[in-house]
Amino acid sequence: MSEDRWTLLTPDLFFSALGETLQMLGVALVLGSVLGVGIGAVLALTRQGGVLENRAASVLLGGLVNLIRSLPFIILLVAILPFTRLLVGTSIGVWAAIVPLTVMIAAYIGRLVENSLLEVPGGVVEAARSMGASPGQILWRFLLPEARGSLILAVTIAAVGLIDATAMAGTVGAGGIGDLALSYGYQRYDGFAMAATVVTLIVLVQGIQWVGTSAARRFRRR
């Protein structure tokens, strides 16, 4: 870095922060998508008129999802710290942030997936039932494939939301680009650090959106 220290930001600092963000993003997104698709499927199948109509399951899971989604992420993060500690054995660091990020994004993706599945024309389900498809087959062979374009868009939206939430991960000492912006750009008046993190976040979000949109377009048909 330069002798006269016109910035505190070093390549080391920057790349380890980027690595932390990508780790949080990647792990939470993968786990959250798996959980979210499961939640969305249960919500879509158990609702009134669904192939596995079940009022209790629908109300319980729907209520839980609403509860999680009604908390601002920073509150969720501290509120579930005991649960986080139970799960990963620590309440600081990247993994301590990944737990609440996953919980938040799973609930979010769950709702988006539920919507995507409900958008599949009712006739498709009717055809599936007329063929004697089991509820599992209706989900795997009819609903999820037919909804895949909008599922990809749902995950894309969730990924962008995740980047937003990772900025708060510094609270539990998980680092990341957002934390860099706050602790260097903001608290130490480092304009270059601020600019670098802002540009990085913009590039990340744009990149995710671009990948998601083109994948969705490709998968909508064919």
Next chain:
Amino acid sequence: MSADSAGLIEFDDVAKTYPRGAAETVALRGVRLRVEPGRVFGVIGYSGAGKSTLIRMVNGIERPTSGRVLVDGIDIGGLRGRPLRDAQKRTGMIFQQFNLLETVSVRDNVAMPLRLDGVSRAAARARADEVLEFVGLSDKGDRHAAELSGGQKQRVGIARSLARNPRVLLADEATSALDPTTTAQIIELLRSINREYGTTILVVTHEMDVIKDLADEVAVMADGRVVEQGTVLDTFVRPRTAIARDFVTTVVPQGLPDRVLAHVGGEGLWRLLLVDDEVTQPLVSDLITGIGVSVNMLHADMTEIQEHTVGQMIIKVTGEADRVAAARAFLAERVEHLEDVVR
């Protein structure tokens, strides 16, 4: 596919109500029907008559509130879970909106029922190609549904419904989204399935043309009831209820325009129905030269119904009162059906 005797459908006093808030909608009120194996049976009625509710009970997508729906003697409404799904697999269904998957090829759409049964992808696709060839789409297997016309999509739907060699085929308004030419082609395809494989076909429609060209027997539904039932020919020649007559009129006009009726109405205005050989009799000239009345031919038409020719004439006969009576007696001997035209 063997032409065994399987494919019998029976409705035994079937009722269905849907809850609607505190009240309820009654969709079916005590329906009794029997569809013999290998027949093409049509159900016609206006919107809301309960046709879809009725047909959806045959494959257990809908359950009776009371009464029983039997397919080959098995009470479909009494089945749950696995046994129900197994029963559903013996019945094929096609839909007004086709209900094909948009994200897989035509071939994989047709292969789907077999894939559900655990048949390998290769074997299922081979069978799909076989059925696609039968419906005349052997060159479209790699396409996607979105690239096909409505008629082609319905052929894919038919191919999919045939993949498992069902004994029963259900068609809910299968041609209602198609133009007349395409409708005729689909009807011909369904008839050929019935002919070649002896498949029992139950069709539900609000178009009497479809009944005329496709069905052997017809049940007319109104307000959740079967109000009239018989062979298609009988129903066309002698509709017994006002609603059946309305449907017949959409294919064979039954009367005269009011302005014409005002002019020629009264005594001696008759409607004649002629079936098969009766059509070729020289009736009018016999009336004029043999009986000695004058005849004014106001309307004549001819249709093909279930391999029968059905002709219709509306004539105004005038002359001495005893001659007109003689003309009527003469005609009554020679035609299937004779009636006064009144407004």
